[in-house]
Amino acid sequence: MTLRSTVLASRPGLVRLAEMPFYPGGGGQLPDLGVLAWSGGTVAVEGFESIDCQLWIRLQHPVELTGEVEAQVDPAFRQTMRELHTDLHILNALVFQAFDGALVTGVQMNADATARIDFDLPDADNDRLRALEPAINDAIRQDLPVRETYLPLDDAYDEKGLLRSRSVTPPPTTDGLIRIIEIAGLDRQACGGTHLVSTGASRPVRILKIDNKGRHNRRMRIGLAG
Structure with missing residues (x-):
């Protein structure tokens, strides 16, 4: 993903753009x-900072940018995050349905x-x-639209x-709106991250480990196959 944008403000190693294609994390x-x-020239994006309620891009080197820039998202990294995030929605939906509306207590x-x-289980x-x-991978094979x-x-x-x-x-x-992600026929919940256009764009998923974390928490670890 590439976007041309204008520098609104710049400091050594920091820049604020009129528009940017990057997801800042969360x-x-x-x-x-x-x-x-x-x-x-070019400089790598190292992270993001909120300064005076404005989102700034932190750069790898202490350069000061001016004028127009071309912002390029690392496509392989974004794809991995999209796959993991969409697959976590699938797992979340299955747990919510099978375990009486169990809520999420943490994600990474x-x-x-x-x-x-x-999960609070x-x-x-x-x-x-x-x-x-198997149900996670069946949802992937069905190539369900994500909207x-x-x-x-x-x-x-x-x-x-809707709030899990x-x-x-x-x-x-x-303007006071919440973003809703819907996997057709399977899940509908509030979320602010990046996701696939359809579940079939994900690699298969393996459940790697399940840990008991305290009296209430069950920690499920998953990984993309291949």
Whole structure:
């Protein structure tokens, strides 16, 4: 993904753009990798910072950018994050359905194509959780469409099952809307991250490990095959 944009402000090693294609991270998803190309060369994107309520891009070197730049997202890294995030939605949906609306207590996606998700499941049978792997991969094989819509925040709270995290709610837009991700026929929940256009774009998934983390939490670790 590439986008041409204008520099709004610049400091050594930091820049703020009029528009950018990068996902800055959040909700357990890592921030995008990529580069910025401008008249003086190219520089890698190292991260993102919120300064005075404005999002700045942190650069690998202390250069100061001016004028117009070309922002390029690392496509392989973004694809891995999209796959993991979409597959976690599939797993979340299956657990929510099979374990009486169990809520998520934590998520983390990793650059090595693995992820973990924690559920509030005080009495869960770990063998039942492991047995969900074929259903995850069946949803991938079905190539279900993944769509996004927006709802007013109050409506999102009123719709049962739309907010699945025990402690985190995706931030609303400036006009008070919440982004909803829907996997056709399987899942519908609020989320702010990046996802696939359809489930079939994911590699198969393996459930790597299940840990008991305290009295209530079950931590499920998954990985992309291949």
